[in-house]
Amino acid sequence: MPRAHTLCIPGQTSELARVRRHVEAWAEEAGLSTRAARQIRTAVDEAVANAIEHGIGDRAAETVTIRARAEADGLAVTIRHRGDRFDPTDPPVALADVRRNRALHGYGLHLLRALVDEMGYTHERGTNEVRLVKRKA
Numbered sequence: 496m497p498r499a500h501t502l503c504i505p506g507q508t509s510e511l512a513r514v515r516r517h518v519e520a521w522a523e524e525a526g527l528s529t530r531a532a533r534q535i536r537t538a539v540d541e542a543v544a545n546a547i548e549h550g551i552g553d554r555a556a557e558t559v560t561i562r563a564r565a566e567a568d569g570l571a572v573t574i575r576h577r578g579d580r581f582d583p584t585d586p587p588v589a590l591a592d593v594r595r596n597r598a599l600h601g602y603g604l605h606l607l608r609a610l611v612d613e614m615g616y617t618h619e620r621g622t623n624e625v626r627l628v629k630r631k632a
Contacts, residue, residue: 499564504543506551506559506576514543514561518572525565528632535570535629538610541603542574542583542625550578550623569612569630577621583607584616 502517504510518539522532543559551557560575583604607614613628 499562501563502561504559504561506547506554506557506578508544508547510559511540511544515540517561518563521563521565521572522570522629525563525570526631527570527629531569531629531632534610535572535627538607538627538629539572539574541607541610542627545581545583545603546574546576546578546623546625549581550576552578554578566628569628571626571628574625574627576623578623580618580623582616582618583625584614 500517500521502514504514515536518536519532522535527535539561543561546559551559557577561572562575563570563572607627610629611627612630613626615626617624617626
């Protein structure tokens with residue numbers, strides 16, 4: 496039976512490659528298809544990047560904790576940080592508006608929604624937690 500995994504990283508985007516490598520290994524261990532593994536890897540990468548860039552900001556001493564657990568039908572990954580509160584499950588700005596305004600940001604939440612089967616968010620005692628689930632194909 497696959498086990499749970501935890502990775503704690505400094506709040507720096509230079510750590511994203513390490514996050515992707517770990518998520519790939521966890522997805523393989525959980526039995527996800529190659530396509531599903533790429534999707535959860537990309538989704539976690541986006542969620543962690545958002546936590547760092549929009550939540551933690553210039554407080555690089557803050558950390559992001561990524562936990563993964565294989566479930567019977569897929570892989571669940573949580574991303575936790577103590578940065579600014581932001582709920583990615585709120586409706587994003589319409590993609591047409593993002594394109595029309597030629598915005599540099601605003602695509603990530605659409606990407607997250609397209610790549611995972613479930614996305615949840617909680618904020619408790621100053622800690623943000625995003626939960627992403629990818630089911631086996």
